[in-house]
Amino acid sequence: METDILVIGAGAAGLACARRLHDAGLAVVVHEARRRLGGRVRTHHPDDGGPPLELGAQVVHGDRNPVHALAGAGRIRPLxxxxxxxxxxxxxxxxxxxxxxxxxxxxxxxxxxxxxxxxxxxxxxxxxxxxxxxxxxxxxxxxxxxxxxxxxxxxxxxxxxxxxxxxxxxxxGEYTVDGGLGTVPALLADGLDVRLGSPVREVRHRPGRISAHTGEGTLTAAAAVVTVPPAVVTAGGLGLPGLPAAKHAAAARLPLGDAxxxxxxxxxxxxxxxxxxxxxxxxxxxxxxxxxxxxxxxxxxxxxxxxxxxxxxxxxxxxxxxxxxxxxxxxxxxxxxxxxxGADPLSGGGFCAPLVGAEAAASAWAEPVAGTVFFAGEATRCGSGLPWLGSALLSGELAAAQVLEAVRR
The missing domain is CATH 3.90.660.10 (Polyamine Oxidase; Chain A, domain 2)
Structure with a gap:
């Protein structure tokens, strides 16, 4: 199978990136190992129809959070x-x-x-x-x-x-979303080609071309966007042969805290x-x-x-x-x-925090490789923004902008 762009991960960052690229006219395929959308966003709906409860991201932080525009003002409530x-x-x-x-x-x-x-x-x-x-x-x-x-x-x-x-x-300020935060990934994914329960096991790259081994076979594209946490890469959950040593070092300095x-x-x-x-x-x-x-x-x-x-x-x-x-x-x-x-191999923890001696790791992790492999997720904003949902969405937008600049050269 061939597409323009492969996005790995259907969490907030991956879906925000895919949405922007799709709206720009590119063919985008999103592969997600989980059988649901959202990554570390997970909403629980009580059996008796009570208010939704959050098991991942807890609230919408900030009155300028991009979630406000995604969900619509009528669905956002102050905490x-x-x-x-x-x-x-x-x-x-x-x-x-x-x-x-x-x-x-x-x-x-x-x-x-x-x-x-x-x-x-x-x-x-x-x-x-x-x-x-x-x-x-x-x-x-x-x-x-x-x-x-x-x-x-x-x-x-x-x-x-x-x-x-x-x-x-x-x-x-802090806000909730009618129907729970799980509605946000669903809104972003509307109309996208998202393959749930289909992990990407390995991505090989050369300038301007990637080849990915997925749960559905081999996929080729002009570029890939990696949105899985660095800990998944360091643990071998996603193989990235040819990744520069500096990228591996950055990933090792960005462990997710236990949650x-x-x-x-x-x-x-x-x-x-x-x-x-x-x-x-x-x-x-x-x-x-x-x-x-x-x-x-x-x-x-x-x-x-x-x-x-x-x-x-x-x-x-x-x-x-x-x-x-x-x-x-x-x-x-x-x-x-x-x-x-913390026990989930697809996340490896809650989120990344800026650690002493690792202050530059996030920017190194966010750096594209050969104008072909790009990176998003809250880890890429560690130390330059708060590690919540808003940063994940912003990171996806930033990665999409990098991809568009590269493919249009």
Whole structure:
């Protein structure tokens, strides 16, 4: 089979890229190993018709996020602000105000880092130690960075985190999409040639020509766009013979942080809407909505491993939930829907974070090879933008622009 452009991966980046190339008049084929669209965007729809819940990307970040234009203004809703904030601290659920009545709440500490991150080479852990935080405030800030960046603070680059915040183009605020974030990949894919359940195993290239070994046979094209995470390439999930050594080195410096999510349905509804940060490091973030029985668990870094183990033992999981949610003291679990991104060979984790000593890796990974193999995905924006859905979409647009420039020469 022959086409103009092969796009590998039907996540947000791949579909945004394919959409732009298709609209420019090129023949594009998208191959996706999963049997669904979206990559690390995954929406769960409760059996009783309740509001959709997110198992991958959680919200739309920013009032200038491209999702607004894709979904349409009538389908975007601001995230409710009447949600109580709690922490689990020393085995007890408490109001967030326990942290010096909010004066050193972790999000305020992060804002201080964005404003004054310190010199090159300084880790977030080192920056935190230099702020004089102690006790619960230090523990909460440390876990906040773990959960928001899926990495240990001593590995995170403080200046690169600040640069990512400055480079973000999506604006402010948080939003949801009617029908869930899973509607976004579906909108992008409309009318595209997308082959689900058809992995690309290897791509060979020479200037102006690629040959790909896919689940449907051999495909040739003028160019390929790789949108799978770097970790998939380093693990051998996608073979790219002839890739320059600098690209392999960049991929090795862009590991995805561990992440494990789950929707746990209890036998009773939550009495109030709350978001809980487990400062003790066991469960990450937990969100419940008043009147609904589901608990959304989003755990990263070390907490992802703890949640992963608990998902295999519901009694342990229930004990952890009862600590974080006192109203569930005598509740029972009726259903668990997991999304273990760290154990998924097609993702290798949640997302990339800028690490000390690896600040230049993303730009090296994003660099095209021989004007023929191009790269997209949130990893290509690591350290220059926030690693959320907006960056993935933007990376796809940028890769499409590079492809169009190359094929029109």
């Amino acid at each position: 409710p602000r009447d949600t109580a904030a709690q922490v689990v601290l020393d085995g007890e659920c408490r109001d967030m105000a326990v942290l010096s009545r909010g004066r050193r709440a972790p999000w305020l500490v992060e804002a201080q880092l964005h404003a004054a991150p310190g010199p090159a080479g300084l880790s977030v852990g080192g920056w935190l130690r230099g702020r004089g935080l102690t006790g619960p405030e230090h523990a909460a800030a440390t876990e906040w960075f773990r959960q928001n960046w899926a990495a240990e603070p001593d590995r995170l680059s403080a200046p690169a985190l600040a640069a990512a915040q400055r480079g973000d183009l999506c604006g402010s 494990c999510c789950a929707i746990v349905t209890l036998d009773r509804p939550a009495p109030a809407s709350t978001v809980t940060l487990d400062v003790d490091g066991r469960m990450g973030f937990l969100r419940v909505t008043e009147g609904r029985p589901e608990v959304v668990v989003v755990a990263k870094a070390a907490a992802a491993g703890t949640v992963r183990a608990a998902l295999a033992d519901q009694e342990t999981l229930l004990r952890m939930l009862r600590t974080a949610l006192p109203w569930a003291a005598d509740a029972r679990i009726t259903r668990v829907v997991p999304a273990d991104w």
